[in-house]
Amino acid sequence: MNSIPNRQVICETLLELAKTDRDIMVLASDSRGSAAMAPFANAYPEQFVEVGIAEQNIVGMSAGLAHSGKKPFVTSPACFLSMRSIEQIKVDVAYSNTNVKLIGISGGVSYGALGMSHHSVQDIAVARAIPGLVVMMPADRHETKKMTEALVRYDGGAYVRIGRNPVEDVYPSDDYPFEIGKAVTMREGTDVTIIATGETVRVALDAADRLAGDSISTRVLNMHTIKPLDKEVIVKAARETGRIITVEEHSIYGGLGAAVAEVVVQHHPVPVNIVGIPDEPAIAGKTSEVFRHYGISAAHLQELAHQLMHKQRAST
Amino acid sequence: MDTRALKIKAAHIRMDLLTIIHRAKTGHTGGSLSNTDILTALYYDVMNVDAANPKWELRDRFIASKGHSVESLWCILADKGFFPKEELKTYSQFGTRLIGHPNNKVPGVEMNTGALGHGLPISAGMALAAKRDGLPYRVFCLMGDGEQAEGSNWEAAMAGAHYKLDNLIGIVDRNRLQISGTTEEVMGLDPLDEKWRAFGWHVVSIDGNDMDALVEAFHSAPVVIGKPTLVIANTVKGKGVSFAENVAAWHHHVPDDEQLKLAFSELEAQIAELSREGQVI
Numbered sequence: 281m282n283s284i285p286n287r288q289v290i291c292e293t294l295l296e297l298a299k300t301d302r303d304i305m306v307l308a309s310d311s312r313g314s315a316a317m318a319p320f321a322n323a324y325p326e327q328f329v330e331v332g333i334a335e336q337n338i339v340g341m342s343a344g345l346a347h348s349g350k351k352p353f354v355t356s357p358a359c360f361l362s363m364r365s366i367e368q369i370k371v372d373v374a375y376s377n378t379n380v381k382l383i384g385i386s387g388g389v390s391y392g393a394l395g396m397s398h399h400s401v402q403d404i405a406v407a408r409a410i411p412g413l414v415v416m417m418p419a420d421r422h423e424t425k426k427m428t429e430a431l432v433r434y435d436g437g438a439y440v441r442i443g444r445n446p447v448e449d450v451y452p453s454d455d456y457p458f459e460i461g462k463a464v465t466m467r468e469g470t471d472v473t474i475i476a477t478g479e480t481v482r483v484a485l486d487a488a489d490r491l492a493g494d495s496i497s498t499r500v501l502n503m504h505t506i507k508p509l510d511k512e513v514i515v516k517a518a519r520e521t522g523r524i525i526t527v528e529e530h531s532i533y534g535g536l537g538a539a540v541a542e543v544v545v546q547h548h549p550v551p552v553n554i555v556g557i558p559d560e561p562a563i564a565g566k567t568s569e570v571f572r573h574y575g576i577s578a579a580h581l582q583e584l585a586h587q588l589m590h591k592q593r594a595s596t
Numbered sequence: 597m598d599t600r601a602l603k604i605k606a607a608h609i610r611m612d613l614l615t616i617i618h619r620a621k622t623g624h625t626g627g628s629l630s631n632t633d634i635l636t637a638l639y640y641d642v643m644n645v646d647a648a649n650p651k652w653e654l655r656d657r658f659i660a661s662k663g664h665s666v667e668s669l670w671c672i673l674a675d676k677g678f679f680p681k682e683e684l685k686t687y688s689q690f691g692t693r694l695i696g697h698p699n700n701k702v703p704g705v706e707m708n709t710g711a712l713g714h715g716l717p718i719s720a721g722m723a724l725a726a727k728r729d730g731l732p733y734r735v736f737c738l739m740g741d742g743e744q745a746e747g748s749n750w751e752a753a754m755a756g757a758h759y760k761l762d763n764l765i766g767i768v769d770r771n772r773l774q775i776s777g778t779t780e781e782v783m784g785l786d787p788l789d790e791k792w793r794a795f796g797w798h799v800v801s802i803d804g805n806d807m808d809a810l811v812e813a814f815h816s817a818p819v820v821i822g823k824p825t826l827v828i829a830n831t832v833k834g835k836g837v838s839f840a841e842n843v844a845a846w847h848h849h850v851p852d853d854e855q856l857k858l859a860f861s862e863l864e865a866q867i868a869e870l871s872r873e874g875q876v877i
Contacts, residue, residue: 326728332758337717337751344721347707348729367711368748372718376700376708 282449286424286442287316287355287385293428294353298324304432305345305352307331309338314444315355315385335360339368339380346378351432358384358441359391362403366410373437374410381431382439387417388479388529389562389570390444396561400441405534407439408507414438414460415507417478422451423504426458434460443529445567447479450502463510469499472585473517473524477503477536479567480527480576487581496585506536511543518548523588525553527576529567532556551591553584597640599807604870606636606807607863610836612671612684618856620688622696626846627665630771630804630831631738637810638736639672647677650703656733657706657722661715662740662769663697664848669705670694678704713746715739716766720752723764723824734817738767742774745783750795757796762818766797766826770804771833773844792826804829838862 298304298320306320307329321328329345331338335356342352354361361384362369373380384403391398407415414436418424424442431438450466458464466481467488476484481502488498499521501513518524524544526537537554544552555575563573571577575584597605609632617623639645643656660669667687674681679702686692693701697710706722709715719737726733739749756764768788776782785791789799798820802809810829817825833847834840837859840849851859 334751336748340717341721344718348725
């Protein structure tokens, strides 16, 4: 089991890139510890800015820094960054078109036991509605590294959500091509497609393994970029497998599932099942417990796939 | 530019802004009239800006946090040659870039503003970038007094003092009126100077329609090394046009034909008076 959380990977990647790029800056809202950014703050004090517990100001200042040629990475808990400062994200980042990277840390139900105030399961819906904003969720530490490198190269606003704890690897290494807006086909399959993002990619792969034992051929897509969405790969999956399940650590409203459904219903209608957090304050508990409670599990995805197969057989 | 010439310029800008508001039948007349002297001092005397090179790295930055009072800014940027004066005719028209708030598609505009409480955090970021890069430019941020109720201003106020941003100059257009009435009725601000001082800023309070005082306050900042400056510019909303002065309704009231004529005759008389003073000297 991997023991390196994605936040630490972002720090290590930025530390490496900052050696040659003095414009990279990291900002924290009393969050350098939870963002694992203390090593960056210590190594490059001139490229680090502590803003205190002030999420509106951290985004506004970052926009001002970006306007002056800097490449700010804002590292702040996703629950606050995506909500308290959403107007600054909309106006100062997206509308003014500033090169600000918003890293929502401890996202989803990472702070599971702390309650809804500290959950961020509406952030993707909100960020996705902001014009021009790139929205991403890395699946493991290897993808986090590739994503961070891509973000430093990309000139524009982006919101990235990561979780707090280490996640199991889904890639054997970081030796693979990564492109913003291009989904990765993790498994080929012909009967059903599971589309996942972030930490649920691992869940989707485990489900595919189970389904293989049931002789159901499952395609798994890692939709690391939710916006701009890789529409082509979704339409292809709809056409070739005829059944889609989406799974995300997010509200069932407005997230990955909704984004996929928007494409499928307009371009190649097939049944879509959306798995995520229902419209309620999420139950308290560890991420794994909360996931299991809401069916964000290999067992539940396996069951859903069977239902989809059966339903279609019954209707034909 | 000497202050008499600046005052004449301000009167011309007031005539221009009334013209575009009258033509478009929309605009923030009162606020634009009250901040005209501030903007005239900044753009014609204080700030280093170059219309031929609007993105010049060492330019001073101006952020209109009270973005709704944009008409004076459009008229000044056009007059300075940032874009053709002819384009002012498109103000508020379908598809224009001269919208009712600062728009960075227009040369000379740094950032899109208009949502209140955003300008000072942005300005603090720009001032911090200058400090970290060792660049000498200054950042001027114009806020409204009603806007002071936005909490984000105070987040940025703390950061400005914490990072010793003495290249940051906040200006409050203290005209004491907002849409619903006086600022003290809507959400009391006084003592505003003490609030900013308590947040670690060097505060100067001046007559914000006195060109000499404005020029002096802006040129002398920073007075205290290591402290950002806050200029409380005590202005008269609707300044320069007798019937609009100190009337809350003129926040976004539009002059009709008769009022425009009257305003022009008053402003022309001010220009004639100022020109006569010049001849005496």
